[in-house]
Structure formats: structure tokens, C-alpha cells
Amino acid sequence: QSALTQPRSVSGSPGQSVTISCTGTSSDVGGYNYVSWYQQHPGRAPKLLIYDVTKRPSGVPDRCSGSKSGNTASLTISGLQAEDEADYYCSSYAGSYTWLFGGGTKVTVL
């Protein structure tokens, strides 16, 4: 099983929107609605942002949203703020009680 594919970096100005893609296969992203997204600031543990493709845990701003089409999931952060500068990882259940992560995307706020 290979890692899910994410762009290495994306950037945007404050107030703009950025979208991060996460591409897998029909055996993981495309086969299950169990895609989740995590935010990680340097030196910190990851934090759950989105689960079950589109759901947000309490406390996560509605500026963050998730979607999926076929084998590709996406995370969109709208109204970009300085505090959004971090690394973002997607994850998907991959069947047979295994999970995959994407390689991570660095979001830079210009």
C-alpha cells in the first residue's frame, strides 16, 4: 500500500481560500467514506480537523470543509488566517484494518 498523494505545498494570502487534494485508489479513498484530515503545527501533535469526509469536530471553525469525488478527497480552508499556516495530512481507511496517510501539505500564508 502506498501513501496517499498530496501536493507538497500550497499558499494563499489572508482571507483567500486554499484547497488541498488527497488522491488514493478505489481500495482506500474511493472505497470508503472514512477520510479524515489533520493539522500539525511545528513541534506539536496532529489535531483532527475533518472526519468521515465532511464532518467537523466541535471547536473546528466552519472555515474548514471537506469533500470527496471518486478517489480524491479535498480539504478547503476559506478566509485564510495566519494561524492556518501548518502542515496538513489526509488519512483514509484502507480496508483489512489498516490506514494510510498522505505525505502532507505545507500551507503558507503569504
Added chain:
Amino acid sequence: QVQLVQSGAEVKKPGASVKVSCKSSGYTFTNHYVHWVRQAPGQGLDWMAVFNPTDGSADSAQRFRDRLTLTRDTPTSTVYMEVSSLKSEDTAVYYCASAPGSGSGYYRFDSWGQGTLVTVSS
């Protein structure tokens, strides 16, 4: 609220084993699964295994299956991960993360420990 506290940093020689603990609080110990995820320096997240504290069963990624042992101590709500035959490539921060046992909670990593740095060096 759910809190996971991990043991401190370790330095090990190649070929040795390391045992990392993950103590949970804020929820019923047997109501959540515990995942283990590692992150090599400057690299991404790498899923290793999931543990069921209720019955002590575990599933792991194929590449770790021969070297990974997961156990628990229910009275102290602590899960342990032991990695044997350590190599320099095992140098990483190891995280535990909880996953609610109800509904679709099993499929996500809800709350994370602070991470434990394991350095493998001769």
C-alpha cells in the same frame, strides 16, 4: 476531556527494543481504540497499528507486524507499544491516538498524545 499522556524520550542502540506507554484519562478505557502513528524527522505521518483495549487484540501494518507488540494495563488505563530489533530508520516521534469505539469513530484519530521521541543510534 480525553487526554493521552505518553512516556518520555528514549535513546536506544540498533538491535535493542523500546517500550512506549500511553496513559489515557477522561473516558472509559475500554470504550476507545488506540492507534499508534510515527513520524520520522522532517517526514510525514505513518500509521503503525490499532489496539483494542477491551480484548487486547491488535492489527498492524504489514511492515511492522514482526517487530511490534501492543499490550495494556487496564487498572491504570495504559497501553504499551514495544518495537523490537530497532534500526536507525526507526528514529521517529511515536504518537498514540484514541478512536471512539462507537459509530464511525473507529476510523479516525480523535485525540493525540504529545509524542515520544525514540532515537536509535550506536
